[in-house]
Amino acid sequence: MDKKHILMTGFIIIILLLLYSGIYAYDRVTWLMEIFPIIIVLPVLIKTYKSFPLTTLLYSVIFLHMIVLIFGGMYTYARVPLGFEIAQWLEMDRNPYDKIGHFMQGFSPALISYEVLIRGNYINGKKMLLFIVVSIVLAISATYELIEWGAALWMGQGADEFLGTQGYMWDTQSDMFFALIGAIIALSVFRKIHDKAIRRL
Numbered sequence: 001m002d003k004k005h006i007l008m009t010g011f012i013i014i015i016l017l018l019l020y021s022g023i024y025a026y027d028r029v030t031w032l033m034e035i036f037p038i039i040i041v042l043p044v045l046i047k048t049y050k051s052f053p054l055t056t057l058l059y060s061v062i063f064l065h066m067i068v069l070i071f072g073g074m075y076t077y078a079r080v081p082l083g084f085e086i087a088q089w090l091e092m093d094r095n096p097y098d099k100i101g102h103f104m105q106g107f108s109p110a111l112i113s114y115e116v117l118i119r120g121n122y123i124n125g126k127k128m129l130l131f132i133v134v135s136i137v138l139a140i141s142a143t144y145e146l147i148e149w150g151a152a153l154w155m156g157q158g159a160d161e162f163l164g165t166q167g168y169m170w171d172t173q174s175d176m177f178f179a180l181i182g183a184i185i186a187l188s189v190f191r192k193i194h195d196k197a198i199r200r201l
Helices: 003-023 028-047 056-075 081-089 097-119 126-163 171-189 191-200
Strands: none
Touching: 003 028, 003 056, 028 056, 056 097, 056 191, 081 097, 097 126, 097 171, 097 191, 126 171, 171 191
8 A cells, every 4th residue: 555545544534533523522612622733734734745745654643643632532531441441550540541642742743843844954963953843842732731721711610621630730740741751752762763764755
């Protein structure tokens, strides 16, 4: 199966999951807020496919991130069944699925930033490149936390499902920390594979 067919398959799976999750969403407003980034990103990926195609690795990571968002939106992050399984396995008193979401919020943007910056020759020097990528990830994570804060002020008690703090007072800080972990793992574990994929384009 060539790259085009892999991408088409990925798009179809995402669209079907969006439809399914929307129909069976626990809270429709929360679902819409959680999957809103997908509504923005999917058309961008389609529009830029010919003019600026990404590596298959990056498309795969983006689709995986979308799936995490979809299930978080469908059940709300505090109610995702996988999270309860992880909590039971690790003997935790809260559903940790939101941390998977924030890990991906670091992992995916790190690889996206890395690929765009390399292919655009925007930065000279590997160390500076890595520093800028991690800084971008933390900026995105901080911006998302500000959006959550804004949602809490706007929606009041109704924002609880979107925030998914589950009473954890350090939720904001730990969310950003998991995004940082995601970025570091993406850059340290996948950088060589990603470099090869970029060179093949």
